[in-house]
Amino acid sequence: MTRLELRQVRKCFGPREVLAGISLNVAAGEFVSILGPSGAGKSTLFQLLTGAERGEGEMLFDGAPLDDHGSRFAFMPQRDALMPWRRILDNATLGLEVQGVPRRAARERVAPLFAEFGLAGFERAWPAELSGGMRQRAALLRTVVQQRDMLLLDEPFGALDALTRAAMQRWLEAMWRRHHWTALLITHDVREAVLLSDRIYVFSARPARIVSEIKVPLPRPRTADASVAREAAGLEAGILDTLLGATDPQLSAQRPSPRR
Amino acid sequence: MAVPSVPLSGGDTSGPSPRGGRSAVSSAIARAAPAAVSVGLLFAAWELYARYGGVRPTVLPAPSRVFGQAWENREALMDNAIPTIRATLAGFACSLSAAFLFSALVDFWPSLRRALFPLLIASQTLPLVAIAPLVVLWFGFGLLPKILLVALVTFFPMMVALVEGFEATEKEIGQMLRAMGAGRWRVFWLARLPSALPYFFAGLRISITYAVVGAIFAEYAGAAKGLGIYMLNAKNNFRPDLVLAAVGVSAALTLVLFGLTVLFQRLAMPWERAAAGRGSEGRQ
Numbered sequence: 001m002t003r004l005e006l007r008q009v010r011k012c013f014g015p016r017e018v019l020a021g022i023s024l025n026v027a028a029g030e031f032v033s034i035l036g037p038s039g040a041g042k043s044t045l046f047q048l049l050t051g052a053e054r055g056e057g058e059m060l061f062d063g064a065p066l067d068d069h070g071s072r073f074a075f076m077p078q079r080d081a082l083m084p085w086r087r088i089l090d091n092a093t094l095g096l097e098v099q100g101v102p103r104r105a106a107r108e109r110v111a112p113l114f115a116e117f118g119l120a121g122f123e124r125a126w127p128a129e130l131s132g133g134m135r136q137r138a139a140l141l142r143t144v145v146q147q148r149d150m151l152l153l154d155e156p157f158g159a160l161d162a163l164t165r166a167a168m169q170r171w172l173e174a175m176w177r178r179h180h181w182t183a184l185l186i187t188h189d190v191r192e193a194v195l196l197s198d199r200i201y202v203f204s205a206r207p208a209r210i211v212s213e214i215k216v217p218l219p220r221p222r223t224a225d226a227s228v229a230r231e232a233a234g235l236e237a238g239i240l241d242t243l244l245g246a247t248d249p250q251l252s253a254q255r256p257s258p259r260r
Numbered sequence: 261m262a263v264p265s266v267p268l269s270g271g272d273t274s275g276p277s278p279r280g281g282r283s284a285v286s287s288a289i290a291r292a293a294p295a296a297v298s299v300g301l302l303f304a305a306w307e308l309y310a311r312y313g314g315v316r317p318t319v320l321p322a323p324s325r326v327f328g329q330a331w332e333n334r335e336a337l338m339d340n341a342i343p344t345i346r347a348t349l350a351g352f353a354c355s356l357s358a359a360f361l362f363s364a365l366v367d368f369w370p371s372l373r374r375a376l377f378p379l380l381i382a383s384q385t386l387p388l389v390a391i392a393p394l395v396v397l398w399f400g401f402g403l404l405p406k407i408l409l410v411a412l413v414t415f416f417p418m419m420v421a422l423v424e425g426f427e428a429t430e431k432e433i434g435q436m437l438r439a440m441g442a443g444r445w446r447v448f449w450l451a452r453l454p455s456a457l458p459y460f461f462a463g464l465r466i467s468i469t470y471a472v473v474g475a476i477f478a479e480y481a482g483a484a485k486g487l488g489i490y491m492l493n494a495k496n497n498f499r500p501d502l503v504l505a506a507v508g509v510s511a512a513l514t515l516v517l518f519g520l521t522v523l524f525q526r527l528a529m530p531w532e533r534a535a536a537g538r539g540s541e542g543r544q
Contacts, residue, residue, distance in 0.1 A: 047435075050435070050438065050439035051438070051439070052435055052438060052439070071441065073439060074439075074440075075435075075436055075439035075440075076436075077432035077433075077435060077436050078432060079430075079432055081430060081432040081433045081436050083433060083450075083451065083454065084531050084535065085454045085457070085529070085531055094437075094440070094450070095440045097450075098437065098440040098441055098442045098446065098450075099440070099441065125534075126530075126531040126534040126535070127531075128531060128534050128535035129534050129535075146440065152439075
């Protein structure tokens with residue numbers, strides 16, 4: 001069943017076209033990634049979805065036009081956006097508080113999830129006391145407990161070091177296998193997209209259009225099995241070629257310019 | 261259970277523990293020592309010069325004389341310090357409330373900023389020497405003109421600090437809150453107000469020192485009682501020792517108020533110490 005469907009969504013900032021007719025869909029329980037070069041307008045798409053910006057084209061949710069932006073999506077921004085003045089527990093309940101859930105009830109709903117997110121014992125810690133990976137897990141916890149229909153993840157691991165990022169990707173895959181969230185992930189990390197997604201939309205450089213749609217038919221878990229990892233690597237190489245070709249033909253050709 | 265072994269860094273909560281009693285005392289002493297030495301040297305040099313430099317005590321009294329006279333006149337000094345403290349605190353409270361109100365208005369309606377700021381900046385160029393006697397002329401010798409002058413010198417720094425503090429809110433926090441369905445007032449309350457706290461306290465530390473100066477200036481221009489008028493009278497009676505004693509009292513007053521803001525900040529922002537503790541440990 002299709003949850004989210006975009007038809008020819010366009011967005012211009014003044015004379016500058018950022019999104020040039022994006023059509024995509026996400027089915028219930030599906031993990032879909034948008035992969036594209038940085039500055040392609042991927043985040044702008046999320047701004048349209050969350051209602052921060054208005055664009056042209058059709059946005060449908062469960063077949064009906066998307067008007068109540070706030071109640072459909074749980075959004076996780078690029079940086080963790082944890083509030084330094086709230087303890088981790090109170091950061092995690094933020095979304096519920098905004099929904100009007102009383103603080104006490106919100107805490108009771110959030111507290112049992114701390115163990116699963118590897119945060120047990122850190123309920124009373126300040127965000128500044130956590131490592132980068134833990135902060136990111138806390139941010140995801142805050143996103144998930146809102147119990148919206150769909151997760152929007154905007155480069156959630158972009159700011160982490162390579163090792164922590166790899167660990168977080170594995171962890172997220174494990175979490176997704178258990179919960180089957182409907183999720184749309186923005187990333188510029190090809191490996192991350194292949195590891196986590198059922199399908200990948202590859203965006204071009206600005207103005208963004210969809211260059212290709214790639215199904216990722218690999219079995220899960222994708223990190224544990226060596227043969228799956230090999231297949232994934234092949235897929236990655238293919239996507240990287242598409243991406244480089246689409247961003248800048250000169251870059252992929254690697255031809256030295258005659259004069260400088 | 262199936263959470264892969266992301267480094268959970270079990271040592272995160274343990275942290276370094278320099279908060280133990282003995283080390284805290286010795287580190288406090290170590291921090292205060294340089295200031296104590298420099299102040300001590302300054303007073304020693306002053307004492308020697310005043311005694312053996314051939315200056316008359318009616319021009320430059322030795323610090324020992326200033327302290328002695330301060331002690332002898334302690335009742336008069338206290339008696340005059342109280343109105344100054346009252347004017348400082350009342351004026352500061354007024355300017356804080358006004359600054360909060362106007363900065364919130366500016367935050368909600370940014371076009372107000374363009375309407376208000378030129379006026380406010382102009383108010384900061386008014387020379388206190390000229391404006392203080394006028395305010396006293398208009399509003400008399402009571403508390404009101406003091407409150408107004410203290411508010412005049414402290415309002416602008418507080419207002420700027422708050423406006424900048426609100427604007428320093430992380431964009432992504434605002435975006436996230438709106439995606440959660442929060443309205444403007446909610447975003448202001450949950451994100452913009454707490455984001456402004458560090459700026460607020462920075463402004464508070466600066467303007468509390470202005471506040472004392474402002475109150476003394478106002479009294480200097482005309483008052484029944486207060487450190488300002490006490491200084492003026494002592495100067496007119498050729499008693500520089502008493503002028504300096506009053507200066508000492510006002511300096512002590514400022515230091516106490518400054519210390520209170522630091523204490524208040526610690527209580528209001530407990531997460532700052534957590535961040536500092538982690539910083540010294542080294543981020544990974």
